[in-house]
Amino acid sequence: MNPPEWLDDHIYATPDCPAVDADFHQARHTLTTLSQLLNELPQTTDVNGLRHLLRAIRSCWTDVNRLVWNSQTYAYNRLSRNGCDEAAKVLLSRGQQLQATLAQLNKPVTLFWASAPEGQVRALLQDAELFELAYLIRHDRHLQDQRLSLESEQLIEGLSVDGLQGWGDLYDSLVGRLRPVVDGEPMGLAQADNLLAHPDRARRASAWHGIQAAWQAEQETVAAILNAINGWRNELAAQRGKTRRLDALDVSCHQSHIERATLDTLMAEADAHKALGRRALRAMASAQQITDFAPWDLYAPAPAAPSALLSFEQALTLVADAFAGFDPEMGAFARMMAEKGWIDAAPSANRRSGAYSTEYAYPPEPRVFLTFEGTMDNLITLAHELGHAWHSWLLRDLPLEQRDYPKTLAETASLFAEALVRDALLAATDNMEQRRAIAWLDGERAASLLLDVPARFTFERTLVTAREQGYVGASQLRQMMKSAQQQCYGDTLSQYDELFWASKGHFSITELGFYNYPYLFGYLFSLGLYAQKERAGGEFAHAYRALLTDTGRMSAEDLVEKHLGVDIREPAFWQESLHYVEEAVERLERLV
Known part of the structure; x- marks a missing residue:
């Protein structure tokens, strides 16, 4: 079994496929509805009316946030495999802009919950659906005195796409195109990073110095x-x-x-x-x-x-069996991740270094990324990221807000x-x-x-x-x-x-x-x-x-x-x- 690659065609066929445009078109329609609902918020004062309105607002927010979540996850995953994927960069930017627009529109709700009288908050949270937000609302109310005006909060969200997130995107782009030279051989950063665990000290030193030279430039x-x-x-x-x-x-x-x-x-x-x-x-x-x-x-x-390298199948079996010894369902989950194409571990050109776990909002599916070359470190990294994925899987049926943990x-x-x-x-x-x-x-x-x-x-x-x-x-x-x-x-x-x-x-x-x-x-x-x-x-x-x-x-x-x-x-x-x-x-x- 070779290291697997993601199977994400059921999310999107490509970053610029018609389904992407259709989803963004639907999101814009939902944002129009959301804007209309938000206009009613200042005029709605009775508790029953507020409950109904806040539930409707949350429904719109959830629909758009699913697209924001999915589009950015899909684009980021594509860029992790190939930092030169221009279509993925465009989709990531579209997702970030949509996220900022949603956050801007939703600011009146954020400020409402932050500044509403305590008695009103308690009354509203008697509603079973709104009670799902209770912890996050209480948490945000700790920073009541840090809120700016609605106009200022919306301006911050709008400016953050290019004024803040753009810098992180630039770093990710650097990581994707950096080509350290190790013993005269140019290679991707992920491959060079893996050589830092090589048994030959001279080879490790060459990799480290190659990475240093690339970053120094x-x-x-x-x-x-x-x-x-x-x-x-x-x-x-x-x-x-x-x-x-x-x-x-x-x-x-x-x-x-x-x-x-x-x-x-x-x-x-x-x-x-x-x-x-x-x-x-x-x-x-x-x-x-x-x-x-x-x-x-x-x-x-x-x-x-042990000098023999592990195959991916051997590593997966070791991890799954260890998980199963603690919780059989956890072990079965690890195997399912590989069977469903939810792990991407095959070395590739322009591949980012490191490893991570992420997930799609809907369908609620985890994803794991690493570069597997058969070392013991790779084995432990696989266990680490599958531990993250198991955590996400346990939360898959919860509201989106409760699936976002610190x-x-x-x-x-x-x-x-x-x-x-x-x-x-x-x-x-x-x-x-x-x-x-x-x-x-x-x-x-x-x-x-x-x-x-x-x-x-x-x-x-x-x-x-x-x-x-x-x-x-x-x-x-x-x-x-x-x-x-x-x-x-x-x-x-x-x-x-x-x-x-x-x-x-x-x-x-x-x-x-x-x-x-x-x-x-x-x-x-x-x-x-x-x-x-x-x-x-x-x-x-x-x-x-x-x-x-x-x-x-x-x-x-x-x-x-x-x-x-x-x-x-x-x-x-x-x-x-x-x-x-x-x-x-x-x-x-x-x-x-």
Whole structure:
């Protein structure tokens, strides 16, 4: 079985097929109806009339949002496979413009819910259909004092398509066309990235230097992208914060549906335990007899690791069997993803690097993207992304608003899935080399989450502050990244990746900032869940499903309190999870 490719013809045949135009024509008709309904909102004051009107408005919003969601998912997926797909770029732009138009039109509803008297909100939410929005409405009302006038909010939405999202699109375009030269051979960025896990250190170094050279040639462009994105956010925060200026992290916490106290506790515990990440790297360096451990060694495979590459079918079987050992339906789901053509893993030209999971709004189908070349890292990445997809699948019958969960909780399902696969691999083998390879992956994960993520977090905090003072040039960005990595990695690296701000696409995501700590949150939270699994036994699969199903309709604090009876604002939960990290690092130290 070769690595599969997506089968998306039932969504659209091509980005410019007649069905696309027909859908956008229908969306424009629905927007006209929506506009007429919104004109009635200021004149409607009685509760029954408002309930009827708000239900009708929501129905129109849902119809258009399905198209926005589907068109952008389809276009982005096409561009991930081929960054030079011009028709997909056009469709992505059309979807973004439609999204902005919908958001502009819907602003009166957003402002209504944000500013309505509490008694009126309670009365309206007695309606069963409107009650589906209760959590999101309550969540948004926390930022009542950050709302601008209707005209200003609509202007922001309109300008954001070219004034903000365009910068993220530019970065994605760069990723698609970048061609690093590795040992004299030009290749796509995804192929070069995979070579960073090559067993030959010289080959890894060549790949890393090739990637560095490619990004160095574009560093001024990426610097402009980061400045534009962060400048936009800073100015928007200043305009919103006339009465109460929110810190960038407060905004991020609101987007992540966690409290600032939770984030502060999480990062403090990570900082207090960064020695675990450093121990993992030192063990890895010692095992490889490397005295000058470098960035290109961070994802090196274990010495004497099984050299045979996995076929995609072998990898899928390993993942599906591991999932099935926990929850048979989860295992069957993994196989279904491949059978239905919902995974795209075949290497291709102009392919973007990295991996992700996404989904269509209707029909509610997940999709997974990665570049599979048979390595153990590829296996774990497949498990990670299928964990995301399982999360989406569990929510498929919920309203669209409840299928949109925060990044903190999104990374929980993916990392829990990784843990299932690693434990299944450990349990299935007495072979010391295989056990060492699995322990190696655990150590690699510990180093990444306890060192790399905090370094990214520190860098972004510094960038946000520096951008308030003016433009931050490429040389300054390099120095800021070096400083952040020094703080976290210490002397475990012989040199630092000063261009990481360019090569790591998370910094150029326009929708939200600080897309770094959600991975740490998910890592430690998934370990906490895994501890619950070990204590609860076979019954935990149902509890786990229930927890994931609630992720789009309550805060992280309330979710954990409801399902686990724990307060994640306090250090105890995170410390228990970090105890499992310490055990993993000790296992690595013993085995190497």
